[in-house]
Amino acid sequence: MSNTTGSKIVVIFKRFERFWHWAQALMILILLLTGLEMHGLFQLFGFASAVQTHNITGFVWSGLLVLIYTWILTTGEWQQYFPTLKGVEGTLRFYLWGVFKGEKHPHHMTPEDKFNPLQRLGYVFILFVLLIVQVISGFAFYFFADLRAAGIIGHVDLIAIVHTLNAYALLSFVVIHLYMITFGEKLTTHIKAMLTGKEEINTDKAE
Amino acid sequence: MKYKLVTILILSSWLGLPPLASAEKNQNSVTKNANMTADHAKFEILDQDFDYAPDVTEACLECHTEAAKQVHQTFHWKWAEKVDGVMVGKGQNGFNNYCVSARGNASCMQCHAGYGWRNDDFDHAAEENVDCLVCHDGTGTYKKSAATSGHPYYEDTQLGEFLQPAVDLKAVAKSVGEPQRENCLSCHANGGGGNGVKHGDTDMSLVDPVHSLDVHMSPEKLNFSCQTCHKTSGHEIAGRYNGKTSFIDHEKDMGRIERDGKNVSCESCHGATPHEIREIDNHTAKVACTSCHIPEMARGPYLTKLSWDWSTATQLKDGKPFTEEKIFDGVEAHSYMSNKGDFTWGRNVTPQYRWYKGELKQKTLQTVIDPDAAPIDINPPTGDYNDPDARIWPFKVHKGKQPYDTQHNRILPIKLYGKQGTGALWSEFDWPKALTAGAESNEVAFSGKFDFIETNGFWPIKHMVAPAEDAVKCVACHSRDSRLTGLNDFYLIGRDSNTWVEVFGFLAVFGGLSGVIGHGALRYISTHRRKNQQTYSQGENHE
Numbered sequence: 001m002s003n004t005t006g007s008k009i010v011v012i013f014k015r016f017e018r019f020w021h022w023a024q025a026l027m028i029l030i031l032l033l034t035g036l037e038m039h040g041l042f043q044l045f046g047f048a049s050a051v052q053t054h055n056i057t058g059f060v061w062s063g064l065l066v067l068i069y070t071w072i073l074t075t076g077e078w079q080q081y082f083p084t085l086k087g088v089e090g091t092l093r094f095y096l097w098g099v100f101k102g103e104k105h106p107h108h109m110t111p112e113d114k115f116n117p118l119q120r121l122g123y124v125f126i127l128f129v130l131l132i133v134q135v136i137s138g139f140a141f142y143f144f145a146d147l148r149a150a151g152i153i154g155h156v157d158l159i160a161i162v163h164t165l166n167a168y169a170l171l172s173f174v175v176i177h178l179y180m181i182t183f184g185e186k187l188t189t190h191i192k193a194m195l196t197g198k199e200e201i202n203t204d205k206a207e
Numbered sequence: 208m209k210y211k212l213v214t215i216l217i218l219s220s221w222l223g224l225p226p227l228a229s230a231e232k233n234q235n236s237v238t239k240n241a242n243m244t245a246d247h248a249k250f251e252i253l254d255q256d257f258d259y260a261p262d263v264t265e266a267c268l269e270c271h272t273e274a275a276k277q278v279h280q281t282f283h284w285k286w287a288e289k290v291d292g293v294m295v296g297k298g299q300n301g302f303n304n305y306c307v308s309a310r311g312n313a314s315c316m317q318c319h320a321g322y323g324w325r326n327d328d329f330d331h332a333a334e335e336n337v338d339c340l341v342c343h344d345g346t347g348t349y350k351k352s353a354a355t356s357g358h359p360y361y362e363d364t365q366l367g368e369f370l371q372p373a374v375d376l377k378a379v380a381k382s383v384g385e386p387q388r389e390n391c392l393s394c395h396a397n398g399g400g401g402n403g404v405k406h407g408d409t410d411m412s413l414v415d416p417v418h419s420l421d422v423h424m425s426p427e428k429l430n431f432s433c434q435t436c437h438k439t440s441g442h443e444i445a446g447r448y449n450g451k452t453s454f455i456d457h458e459k460d461m462g463r464i465e466r467d468g469k470n471v472s473c474e475s476c477h478g479a480t481p482h483e484i485r486e487i488d489n490h491t492a493k494v495a496c497t498s499c500h501i502p503e504m505a506r507g508p509y510l511t512k513l514s515w516d517w518s519t520a521t522q523l524k525d526g527k528p529f530t531e532e533k534i535f536d537g538v539e540a541h542s543y544m545s546n547k548g549d550f551t552w553g554r555n556v557t558p559q560y561r562w563y564k565g566e567l568k569q570k571t572l573q574t575v576i577d578p579d580a581a582p583i584d585i586n587p588p589t590g591d592y593n594d595p596d597a598r599i600w601p602f603k604v605h606k607g608k609q610p611y612d613t614q615h616n617r618i619l620p621i622k623l624y625g626k627q628g629t630g631a632l633w634s635e636f637d638w639p640k641a642l643t644a645g646a647e648s649n650e651v652a653f654s655g656k657f658d659f660i661e662t663n664g665f666w667p668i669k670h671m672v673a674p675a676e677d678a679v680k681c682v683a684c685h686s687r688d689s690r691l692t693g694l695n696d697f698y699l700i701g702r703d704s705n706t707w708v709e710v711f712g713f714l715a716v717f718g719g720l721s722g723v724i725g726h727g728a729l730r731y732i733s734t735h736r737r738k739n740q741q742t743y744s745q746g747e748n749h750e
Contacts, residue, residue: 040701047681100733145489157698168712172719179723
C-alpha cells in the first residue's frame with residue numbers, strides 16, 4: 001500500500017522549535033537531577049551547588065518558556081495543541097494492539113497537524129498545565145522566605161508537595177517520551193526530525 | 208601527658224582549685240590594659256601586707272566608692288532572680304543535673320564573687336564581702352578555696368597531689384586591671400566540677416584559642432576579650448540569666464545608646480543577612496547563626512560531660528570510695544566516682560537542635576514533676592516555628608539521672624560537701640542522710656522516699672565560633688539523615704517528603720519505565736515473528 005510517489009520531505013519542526021525543544025530538554029534534565037538531589041534522593045553535585053544550579057536553570061527556563069509561549073501563540077502553532085477526542089481511540093488501539101500486528105500509525109503527520117490526538121492531549125496538558133504549575137511553584141519556592149516575611153504563606157510544605165509531584169510527573173513523561181519517539185518509520189526517524197526538522201511524510205490524501 | 212593533666216584538672220577543681228593557671232605571668236597591669244589611666248602598683252593604699260582578702264576590698268572601696276553597691280545588684284552577687292513570682296538561681300530554688308543545688312554546699316560557693324557564703328547567714332549587704340580580686344587579679348595566682356567558700360588560700364594548702372601556695376594579696380592587689388579571660392574562665396569554664404564539664408562551648412582552651420577553634424577570641428586575628436561581647440556597664444555584665452534573655456532581638460546595634468549593657472547577639476554586629484548568597488541569608492529568619500557556625504561542641508583539647516548518673520554513686524570497694532577512668536574521644540576522664548556516680552564525656556560532639564529565643568524555662572525545686580514524663584526537661588528552651596523571635600539553636604543536652612522525692616514528685620537537692628556528721632554524701636556515702644540534709648538546707652520538704660529520675664539539662668551553644676569554611680554543610684540538615692531530626696513542626700527540604708507524593712512518583716516513574724520496557728519487548732518479539740513469517744513466505748511479496 002505504501003508507495004514512493006505519495007511521499008515528500010517537509011520541514012515539520014521549525015528552527016526555533018528545535019532550539020527550544022533541545023534547550024528545554026537539557027534544562028529539564030538539569031532541573032530533575034538537581035531537584036531530586038535536593039529532595040534527598042541522592043548526592044551528585046553537592047547540595048549547595050545543586051540549589052544554585054537549580055535556581056539559575058529555573059530562571060533561564062522560565063525565560064525560555066515565555067519565548068516558547070509567545071512563539072506558539074503568535075505563529076498559530078497553538079492550533080496544533082488544540083485538544084480533540086476524535087481519533088484518540090484509534091491511536092490508543094494502535095499502541096495497544098496494531099503496532100504488534102505491523103499496522104501503520106493511523107495518524108498522518110503534516111506540518112499543520114504534527115501531533116496525533118494522543119499527543120495533542122498530552123502536550124497541551126504538559127506544556128500549558130504541568131510546566132506552568134512547575135514554574136509558578138518554583139517561583140514560590142524561590143521567594144518563599146519573602147512570602148513568609150510578608151505573611152502570605154507560613155509553611156513551605158504545600159509548595160514542596162506541588163513542585164515535587166509535578167517533577168515526578170515530568171520525569172515519568174521523559175521516560176515515556178524517550179520510548180515513544182521510536183515509533184517513527186524507523187526507530188530513529190523522529191529523533192532525526194527533531195534534529196534536522198525534516199521528515200518524509202505521506203502525501204496520499206485518501207486512506 | 209595532656210591526658211594526665213586533664214585528669215588532674217578535673218579532679219582538682221572539685222577539690223576547690225580553679226585549674227589551669229599561670230606559671231607564665233603577667234606584666235604590669237597598665238601595659239596590659241592600654242586604655243587604663245591608673246597603675247594600681249603605684250597606689251599607696253594597696254602597698255600593704257594584707258592577710259585577709261576583705262581588707263583588700265575595703266582598700267579598693269576607698270577610691271571606688273560605688274563599686275560594691277554596683278556588684279550587689281548583679282547576678283554575680285545575687286545568684287537568684289525573681290521569675291514568675293519565684294526566686295530562682297544557684298542561690299535559691301534553682302537546680303541542674305550536675306551537683307543539683309549549690310545552696311547548702313559550701314564548696315560550690317567558691318565561685319561566688321564574694322567571701323564566705325557558707326550558709327544562709329551570709330551577709331549579702333556587706334560591702335567588704337565583695338570579691339574584687341577574682342575578676343580583677345592580673346597575676347593569675349589568685350585562687351578561691353572551696354573549703355572557705357571563696358576566700359583565697361591564706362596558707363600553703365595541699366590539694367591532692369598539688370600544693371596550692373598561699374596567696375600574696377599585696378601582689379595581687381597591685382596587679383588589678385580589666386578582667387582577663389583567665390579571670391572569667393576560672394569560674395565559667397570550670398562549673399559543674401571541672402574544666403569544660405558544663406557548657407560544651409566554654410572551657411579553658413578559650414584562654415588562648417587557635418583560630419579554627421574560635422574566630423573571635425583567637426589572638427591570631429580579632430583577639431576579642433570576653434567583654435567585647437559581654438559588654439559591661441557599672442559592673443553589670445551582658446549575659447543570659449534567669450529572667451534575662453540572651454539577646455533582645457536580631458538587629459544590628461549600630462551604636463544605639465539604649466542598647467548599651469543589653470545582651471548582644473551575633474546579629475548585633477553582623478546583622479541578620481551577612482552572607483553574600485541569598486539562599487543562605489534566607490535561613491536566618493529561622494536558623495540561628497550558631498547552628499551552622501558552631502559545627503561541633505568541645506572542639507578544643509578538653510572533654511565536656513555528656514551524662515551524669517547519680518543513681519550508681521555510693522558504691523564502695525572494701526569500704527572505700529574509688530574511681531574508674533576511661534578514654535573518651537581520645538582523652539582520659541573519670542567514668543565512675545563513688546561520690547558522684549557514672550559519667551560519659553565527649554569531644555567534637557554534634558549538638559542537638561531546638562527552637563530558642565534566648566529564654567530557658569528553669570524548673571525549680573518547688574516544681575512538681577510527672578515521673579512518667581521522664582526524661583524531665585529541667586530548663587527547656589521556648590519557641591517554635593511560628594514564633595518570629597525563635598530560631599533553631601544548637602544545644603548541649605546534658606543527660607542526668609538524679610534523686611527525686613517519690614511522694615512529693617519534686618527534684619531533691621543533695622548535701623554533698625561537709626564533714627562526717629553533716630550528712631554530706633561525699634563523707635558518708637549515705638543517700639537518705641544526704642537528701643535529708645540537702646532538703647533541710649534548701650528549705651524543701653523530703654518525705655524520706657526517693658528514687659532517681661532521668662533529666663535533660665539544656666545548654667545553648669554560642670561560643671567557639673568556627674571559621675566560615677568549617678560551617679555545617681547543607682546536607683547535614685537537608686538530608687534524610689538530618690541533624691534536625693525531631694524538630695518536626697515544619698517541612699524541611701531534603702529531609703521531609705509527603706508519602707502520597709512519593710508513592711505517586713514511584714508509580715509514575717517506575718510504572719512508566721516497566722510499561723515502556725514491556726511494550727518494547729512485545730514490539731521486538733512481534734516484529735521478529737513477522738519478519739520470520741515473511742522470510743518463510745518469500746517470493747510473493749517483498750519489502
